[in-house]
Amino acid sequence: MIKLKSLALLLLAMVLGPAALAQSPESTKTTTNSVMTIGQRNPALYDGAQALLAGNDEQGVMLTLEGQKLAQGAREEEAALSNLCAGYIRLRQLDTAMKYCDTLLERNPNHWRGYNNRAVIYLELKEYEKADQDLKRAESLNPEARTVKVARAIYMDAVYPVAPAVEIDDRQGGARKGNDKNR
Secondary structure: OOOHHHHHHHHHHHHHHHHHHHOOOOOOOOOOOOOOOOOOOOHHHHHHHHHHHOOOHHHHHHHHHHHHHOOOOHHHHHHHHHHHHHHHHHOOOHHHHHHHHHHHHHHOOOOHHHHHHHHHHHHHOOOHHHHHHHHHHHHHHOOOOHHHHHHHHHHHHHHOOOOOOOOOOOOOOHHHHHHHHOO
């Protein structure tokens, strides 16, 4: 099993972006590294994202669903959909998470986080070909994204596991004693 909760937390952090985490709820400033810094215009989305980041998954999803109803514009809608996808991944409700990822990608087929989130779902479902397709799309849209690199590493570990290069035989058998006599 992949480290799903850790990766989902990383996905959420990247949706908000580092600048968003440092800003107060009163701010409505957007950043280039995030979908949207959610603030005064939609405090439920901001509070939902903060709850998800804090590990309060159920509360975070509930607040994000509330904020989604009040979303103003495509950026807020996409932020809500992306966070709902990641939140439901954390709740291990993969079918529901998939619906939010699919809705996000229907609205914006160039949303790299949607592909990355959906790839995480496919990884958990062991649908590696689909995960690889979504990762390739996410990589083409944002090749430097840290979360895409993490998801790709998880994919590689699952599909191409690395066997240990060195095996240590710590048995105290006769063959070893024989070698000691020759020294």
